[in-house]
Amino acid sequence: MHSPYQQWEGAVQQQQQLIQRTQPQAQGFDDTGEGFESLLELLNGPTDPGPPSGGACMPGSRADIIINAPMMVPAQPPPPPPPPPPPAPPAAESRSGPSKAPVSEQTRLALIKKLNPQSILVDENFNSQLHTAVLQSQPREAVDFLLCNLKRQKKLLPIINMVNICGHTPLSLCLKMRRADLLSLLIDFDAGPTQLCCCVSERTNHFHYAFAKCLDTTAAIQMVQCLISCVAEKHQSDLIGLHAKDRFRKTPLDYLNHRISQLSATQQEPDSAELLASMQWLKNSICRMLPRVEAGLDY
Secondary structure, eight states, rough: OOOHHHHHHHHHHHHHHHHHHHHHHHHHOTTTSSHHHHHHHHHHHOOOOOOOOOOOTTSSSSSHHHHHOOOOOOOOOOOOOOOOOOOOOOOOOEEEOSSOOOOOOHHEEEEEHHOOOEEEEEEETTTTHHHHHHHTTTHHHHHHHHHHHHTTTTTTTTTTTOOOOTTTHHHHHHTTOOGGHHHHHHHHHHHHSSSSSSSSSGGGGGHHHHHSSSOOOOOHHHHOOOOOOHHHHOOOOGGGGGGGOOTTTTHHHHHHHHHHHHHHHTTTSHHHHHHHHHHHHHHHEEEEEEEOOTTTTTO
């Protein structure tokens, strides 16, 4: 066993021998560092010679691994889908526009029947069978039979007070055509004199129409009197229509008073005197039925 001092002394001698062996090589160091590389080779063994001058690398060397390693190319995103093709331009129309074939009368009637499953309308003017019967001046017996038939088929309710394209109901057509014989018949089948007729925007009921349009002859005045008498007998509550005001804030009696004032200014003529007397008689009969209605009073 060597003492610790002897071991230390042996280590110092080995270091001195190592310095003596490497000192001649260390004297040949230059600034290029070649002597330092040879010293490293002596101490650590030969290093990687690196690639030769021809550019080739030793197989398995670090340079070979770095140079010949496969290049990792990042994955590219898929290309976007191609845009949809632009819509085809519309076909050019002529300057006169698209041609439209004229609609025949039969086609118009077929459309009306298609839109009217109950066959209420009979022509393009929105006339019902009852309108047509009055316009064709059919006799009272034929109109009575038609009303009974429509009531049995449950088609009378939408027809009796329906207006056509001109705003006329069957009752207003009777007043226009002076069919006094049909007034009581229509009232019996629930024709409403308080219903609006003619121009709806003017808010005129059948009493307005009768006093404004049907007071030109003595027979017409008698027809209006017949209308009021039938309403008072069958549907007395409908007489409230005599107090109704139209768009001009006038009641049916206002039109009657205006007509009486016009005839009073020309009462020298024989026809005017007869008409004036008939109108005065009509006014008095209305005042007896409706005490609230007085001459010249605007309701």
